Amino acid sequence: MPEIYVLDKKLRLLQPEQGFRTSLDTIMLAAACPAKNGDHLLDAGCGVGAAGFCVAQRLDTLKLTGVDVDAEFIEMARKNAEINNFSEGRAAFHCADIDQFRRQDTPIFDHIISNPPYLNAGEYLNSPHEKKAIAIGHEGSGFTLEGWIRALHRLVKPKGGVTIIHRADYTDQIIKAFGHRFGAVEIIPLWPKQGRQAKRVIIRALKDRKDPCKILSGVLLHKDDDTYSDIAEDILRGRAIIA
Helix, strand or coil: CEEEECCCCCCCCCCCCCCCCCCHHHHHHHHHCCCCCCCCCEEECCCCHHHHHHHHHHHHEEEEEEEEEEEHHHHHHHHHHHHHHHHHHEEEEEECCCCCCCCCCCCCCCEEECCCCCCCCCCCCCCCCCHHHHHHHHHCCCCHHHHHHHHHHHHHEEEEEEEEEEHHHHHHHHHHHHHCCCCEEEEEEECCCCCCCCCCEEEEEECCCCCCCHHHHHHHHECCCCCCCHHHHHHHHCCCCCC
């Protein structure tokens, strides 16, 4: 079973043979999460738990819950919790569709992080790998990005927050899906290099707030020689966050 180390080897993570693995997006999403010690964090579409573990690694008293539709990923997330010494009381993982998870329950999560399926069902050519097809767009479910955001709104506490990483060209769809559900929106572009268009954005928002949207300066990922920028290097090694 493949495994990697992240955050300057502070975390060891088992990885799937197929499907999406821990990536730069994962670390950037975690670094942008403004959760605090004592909060209860939900990693929605958690995969093997990498993003949530990255947040929990820097916040000693954070409680982490992860949910994913893939049973194999959830089992791997539980193993990752064990090998990184996260107790069952601190990190719990559930196999469920996000639209059905805790549907009848009062919201308990202070903050949610998510790397949603990148494409709405029916908008892409299916991957030959089933797990990747599900991760791209909830294959066969008819699920949409707007439906995903509705689920996040239902699951987060009043005035709680969400942090999402997604393709930059879907920013308008995300803002539209927020509607009146979320406000105080912050858009954080991830610039591949100086002078290049952003391919990814991080979007933070608060439930039921009316504050206006802000576009922040973002994060430059690479220098001209393709090495990581100083700030990206610090984030990847767990020495900095995205404020």
